[in-house]
Amino acid sequence: MVWNTNLRWRLPVTCLLLQVAMVVLFGVFVRYEADADAHWADSKAQHNTSDLENEFYYRYPSFQDVHVMIFVGFGFLMTFLQRYGYSSVGFNFLLAAFGIQWALLMQGWFHSYHEGYIHVGVENLINADFCVGSVCVAFGAILGKVSPVQLLIMTLFQVTLFSVNEYILLSLLEVKDAGGSMTIHTFGAYFGLTVTWILYRPGLHQSKDRQKAVYHSDLFAMIGTLFLWMYWPSFNSAVSNHGDAQHRAAINTYCSLAACVLTSVALSSALHKKGRLDMVHIQNATLAGGVAVGTAAEMMLMPYGSLIVGFICGIVSTLGFVYLTPFLEARLRIQDTCGIHNLHGIPGIIGAIVGAVTASCATTDVYGINGLALAFGFDGFKTNWNASMQGKFQAAGLFVSLAMALVGGGIVGIILKLPVWGQPADENCFEDSVYWEIPEEPKSTVLHPEDSTLKPSEP
Amino acid sequence: MVWNTNLRWRLPVTCLLLQVAMVVLFGVFVRYEADADAHWADSKAQHNTSDLENEFYYRYPSFQDVHVMIFVGFGFLMTFLQRYGYSSVGFNFLLAAFGIQWALLMQGWFHSYHEGYIHVGVENLINADFCVGSVCVAFGAILGKVSPVQLLIMTLFQVTLFSVNEYILLSLLEVKDAGGSMTIHTFGAYFGLTVTWILYRPGLHQSKDRQKAVYHSDLFAMIGTLFLWMYWPSFNSAVSNHGDAQHRAAINTYCSLAACVLTSVALSSALHKKGRLDMVHIQNATLAGGVAVGTAAEMMLMPYGSLIVGFICGIVSTLGFVYLTPFLEARLRIQDTCGIHNLHGIPGIIGAIVGAVTASCATTDVYGINGLALAFGFDGFKTNWNASMQGKFQAAGLFVSLAMALVGGGIVGIILKLPVWGQPADENCFEDSVYWEIPEEPKSTVLHPEDSTLKPSEP
Amino acid sequence: MVWNTNLRWRLPVTCLLLQVAMVVLFGVFVRYEADADAHWADSKAQHNTSDLENEFYYRYPSFQDVHVMIFVGFGFLMTFLQRYGYSSVGFNFLLAAFGIQWALLMQGWFHSYHEGYIHVGVENLINADFCVGSVCVAFGAILGKVSPVQLLIMTLFQVTLFSVNEYILLSLLEVKDAGGSMTIHTFGAYFGLTVTWILYRPGLHQSKDRQKAVYHSDLFAMIGTLFLWMYWPSFNSAVSNHGDAQHRAAINTYCSLAACVLTSVALSSALHKKGRLDMVHIQNATLAGGVAVGTAAEMMLMPYGSLIVGFICGIVSTLGFVYLTPFLEARLRIQDTCGIHNLHGIPGIIGAIVGAVTASCATTDVYGINGLALAFGFDGFKTNWNASMQGKFQAAGLFVSLAMALVGGGIVGIILKLPVWGQPADENCFEDSVYWEIPEEPKSTVLHPEDSTLKPSEP
Numbered sequence A, B, C: 001m002v003w004n005t006n007l008r009w010r011l012p013v014t015c016l017l018l019q020v021a022m023v024v025l026f027g028v029f030v031r032y033e034a035d036a037d038a039h040w041a042d043s044k045a046q047h048n049t050s051d052l053e054n055e056f057y058y059r060y061p062s063f064q065d066v067h068v069m070i071f072v073g074f075g076f077l078m079t080f081l082q083r084y085g086y087s088s089v090g091f092n093f094l095l096a097a098f099g100i101q102w103a104l105l106m107q108g109w110f111h112s113y114h115e116g117y118i119h120v121g122v123e124n125l126i127n128a129d130f131c132v133g134s135v136c137v138a139f140g141a142i143l144g145k146v147s148p149v150q151l152l153i154m155t156l157f158q159v160t161l162f163s164v165n166e167y168i169l170l171s172l173l174e175v176k177d178a179g180g181s182m183t184i185h186t187f188g189a190y191f192g193l194t195v196t197w198i199l200y201r202p203g204l205h206q207s208k209d210r211q212k213a214v215y216h217s218d219l220f221a222m223i224g225t226l227f228l229w230m231y232w233p234s235f236n237s238a239v240s241n242h243g244d245a246q247h248r249a250a251i252n253t254y255c256s257l258a259a260c261v262l263t264s265v266a267l268s269s270a271l272h273k274k275g276r277l278d279m280v281h282i283q284n285a286t287l288a289g290g291v292a293v294g295t296a297a298e299m300m301l302m303p304y305g306s307l308i309v310g311f312i313c314g315i316v317s318t319l320g321f322v323y324l325t326p327f328l329e330a331r332l333r334i335q336d337t338c339g340i341h342n343l344h345g346i347p348g349i350i351g352a353i354v355g356a357v358t359a360s361c362a363t364t365d366v367y368g369i370n371g372l373a374l375a376f377g378f379d380g381f382k383t384n385w386n387a388s389m390q391g392k393f394q395a396a397g398l399f400v401s402l403a404m405a406l407v408g409g410g411i412v413g414i415i416l417k418l419p420v421w422g423q424p425a426d427e428n429c430f431e432d433s434v435y436w437e438i439p440e441e442p443k444s445t446v447l448h449p450e451d452s453t454l455k456p457s458e459p
Helices: A010-029 A040-047 A055-080 A087-112 A120-143 A147-170 A181-198 A202-208 A214-235 A244-270 A279-291 A302-329 A340-360 A369-375 A387-417 B008-027 B041-045 B055-080 B084-113 B122-142 B146-173 B181-198 B205-208 B214-236 B244-270 B280-294 B301-333 B340-360 B369-376 B385-418 C012-027 C042-049 C055-080 C085-111 C122-142 C148-172 C181-197 C204-210 C215-237 C244-270 C279-292 C301-332 C338-360 C371-378 C387-417
Strands: A031-032 A115-119 B031-032 B115-120 C030-032 C117-120
Touching: A010 A031, A010 A087, A010 A147, A010 B244, A010 B301, A031 A087, A031 B244, A031 B301, A040 A087, A040 B369, A055 A087, A055 A120, A055 A214, A055 B055, A055 B214, A055 B244, A055 C055, A055 C204, A087 A115, A087 A120, A087 A147, A087 B214, A087 B244, A087 B280, A087 C085, A115 B055, A120 A181, A120 A340, A120 B041, A120 B244, A120 C279, A147 A181, A147 A387, A147 C042, A147 C301, A181 A340, A181 A387, A181 C204, A214 A244, A214 A279, A214 B214, A214 C055, A214 C085, A214 C215, A244 A369, A244 B301, A244 B369, A244 C012, A244 C030, A244 C055, A244 C085, A244 C122, A244 C204, A279 A302, A279 B008, A279 C085, A302 A340, A302 C012, A302 C030, A369 C042, B008 B031, B008 B146, B008 C030, B008 C244, B008 C301, B008 C371, B031 C244, B031 C301, B041 C085, B041 C371, B055 B084, B055 B122, B055 B214, B055 B244, B055 B280, B055 C055, B055 C215, B055 C244, B084 B115, B084 B122, B084 B146, B084 C215, B084 C244, B084 C279, B115 B122, B122 B146, B122 B181, B122 B340, B181 B280, B181 B340, B181 B385, B205 C371, B214 B385, B214 C215, B244 B280, B244 B301, B280 B301, B280 B340, B301 B340, B340 B385, C012 C085, C012 C148, C030 C085, C055 C085, C055 C122, C055 C279, C085 C117, C085 C122, C085 C148, C117 C122, C117 C204, C122 C181, C122 C204, C122 C338, C148 C181, C148 C387, C181 C279, C181 C338, C181 C387, C215 C301, C244 C279, C244 C301, C244 C371, C279 C301, C301 C338, C338 C387
Parallel strands: A031 A115, B031 B115, C030 C117
Antiparallel strands: none
């Protein structure tokens, strides 16, 4: 099939339409939260509180770390492909910039809607970034095989479905999922896998040469990996309760990620016939520990519990890259460019299970009386909360997320399959020059630093 | 003309003289602010305040974000040139390291001078970084065409003029400009454009081959772009009032930047005959939204107002790259290497206008009584402040900044034109090897990972 | 000698054994600190304190900056070698991920052990990162010449010795060393130098071609340099006392680093026969100012004092790279890949001396009564503390650190010399393909962006 990949009208019109819609909807619906509104000075005078009690100071540093993860972390992680760096970073930038606006609206309607307005503050910004994180995850599965118009369409739908799913989990099932093992990673991964399954390209082998790294592209990708890895403690603690919960979530994530690195390295070496390490595993599997404590990080998982989770996930994720991804591609026709199933899919499910188990073991012994009530968000004197029920609801949350991802991903995949979005031909996948003006390679590659080639003569 | 580009004595002498001057002036003038002085423990005991009230905790995370923008953001943004990466990052590092010291003094004399001493704290560090930001902007116009000695000279003068201009705006005209649309961007851009106009090189076409990107250099530049984009909310909120103003400034900047990405992409694609995206636009125009809410971000601009500003700036900036920059070069002899006119110049002016309009619409309805007084820095019961007057002063600030930039840039340009600073010849512009020891390309390019080439044999 | 570099069993077994040991030890010993434990809600209710008083908010932003320094800063700083980027970033990642876990235990036993448990909070995370920082320093000396198994073994021992040394300094000698001039840099550098001295390779010249940079690798290294440089104020202030001490430490470090850049550039140019700058100096010597205020940054060093320290260190460090490193290699058989002696060794000693002198000059005039007591950690009404004694103990701390480094490094060097760890042959040093699966260079290097090569035809 011959595709028309000229986006000259499709991409501008899509961007402009979406952005105009955002302006209008923000105009109608979005206002500042009390902590970000200038009236705050009056209310502060009235209640005699300190500037420091502004939510900004509790959350802003974490917000910035999460922001780096979404734009630099995910963006550069995907630059490992030899000829797809512009698109990896650039399309991720584009879809995330649109997605955060739409997420502010969708999540706002569900969670911050009062008296006809959505009231946004720093926590909304974090949640919008989180929501977009799930789109970045899904992008990993279809990386190199779609046009930016398709990505914007997918973002539009996925953010919508994410918000519905999140509302069901957090508000209806009253599930705890501060780091998003279920809402972000499981949902994002299985959504993306379903989309790529529907977009299956039997002729993709024609682009296989470009579906590999080169030396420098792997180093660019490590920028992404490391910023994700380093800031993941902020990711999992960003919207936890003030104080001990944020503190604990950061510690647990730090521990889980550290353990995950060692087992990823161990398996990577053990699975290579000469014991050599594979950059794909170092770039990806080392992060699985962060995914898998997403739900339980703010709970009393204990540092050793976190280490165990990281330990297991490094192994499972690396095994997934070596055995499962080729199997999925060969047998189930799931072409998962970045191996998101190994980094977000399975670890997300593990994270949901760890969360359910940890929640179901919660006692006042471990949490204290106020601590338990705070941690699980119920009134301290309400007697009908019990840990085992919470655990069951947590488990239910996992199944809801999976169902939403599979159904939603199916529908969106079918929409994206329409041959009108400017998608690349099978032989032009993983290639920047389809959508980007690419600089010519310099003719006389590099000037040699011999002085003779330089005019400046010394007197 | 044949230039002597050997800096063996000129650069070391310049650096050492400037640094010795800094040591002496710091010795005479600079002391710690109360919050950073060990006597704080005594005053804390006396006033019974908390450690947390230390200004450090309000501003330090934002400071670090701004710091990253100046050194990594601006430094890497300019690495897009194929053979000028060392100089982009290295010279930016050098001029910024000198500039922040000189700015601490200059701004200190104007704003933090008490009883014979400049008292520095974290806010001074932020402001020094801001001031240097305007030099980094101007550097963008002359990138590749000047020697590091010229850059140090320019920094010396520009920081001085920046501080005078800032003093006129903030202290005499009592203008609000927390994110520096006028003081940093407009001033920096038109200063730099005037300098490059005076340094016009008719023979620059001889280096045109090197004035382009290569594949990898564009990816390095995206590191700069993304760190600027992500941390811009910190930039615009870093020195705002505590509490709601910082919070609001971050939200507005986040919104404006997000909108700007979509319209930049839209225009970039629409203006290419095959609808392809141009990295130059993605690297630069996407940031214009941050510049253009610099003045108004801390005001009650409203999230939709921010989106509109970003929307417009993405369009205007991209159009500028496509049509205005070539026009300026061909007709006005303004050789603007990085296109700072499109990223900082026009968006800076837009930002000043948006700020003036927003300020002139301020009412107690929108801000509350205390809020209005706080936001515009007047006594709440003073009756002679009025919004329309504030708007007029804001507008006056724009014209003062432009005038200072043009006159100052003219004088500094003439100084830099003297043929004694080691500037490169026209045919050696945009070339690192003039000022740097460059590694030879490896002879046998890369070792192939065939085992045969590696000695270690397995027993 | 022919080495077996196949790590298929050695590396996985080492990683898994170490990680299992961590899980078990964490299970037995590690619990949350009060501020990170869910019982905090109860104790908060009891003491009527605010969420903000949680240590998390004082330290977490600094922690994240330090975290970036360890993983991105040190990791990318070492990517300057043309064929050792994977190993630089990847092995640094591996050793740091293991090291932080072991450091949490070792430092915990010495400093946070109560009632049978180590109680970890955010300050422990920072200190663990600090401890690993000293391993990263030592790694710089042996970079390219060891296997990852050797690095893990070295980390195991060095973290242990670091913790003992730190305990002697901080707890027995009651030395102040918040930024670790002695504990981290001096100890790390001389430990690493001793190890590399023992691992001396007479045939290393066979790999000399690879012990150089290429153009792009130097830019990757600048990412490391800049993140280290920018976040060093956080490094030196991260564990200082709340309030003025953290604030002051950040200011002093900022000043010292700025001065250091100018003198490094001056010397780099002055020492080149054509006045050209050398990337090695810009990447390394510019950081020496941060090392050398490590001890004194939180003291009343004064901004001009910091400038003087930075001034001197830029000069000394650059001279070291030009003259001392070749001398050490030729005469003392110390093969110091990254020149850590110039960046961490000498500046560390200078830092210790500056700290001792600054401490011995401390008076209540300069610090205030409470301030002096707080700064040096004694009871304000205790009369037997005196500044000169503190200065002497500071000096003693330097000698203890040096002694520990030399003896410890000697023992560990001998262990690492055993021919069982999979170290590379002399002719395969500085080469990623020994331990990594390396992507083949693309056959048809790059697709030219000619439209003809792309199928999509436009209708």
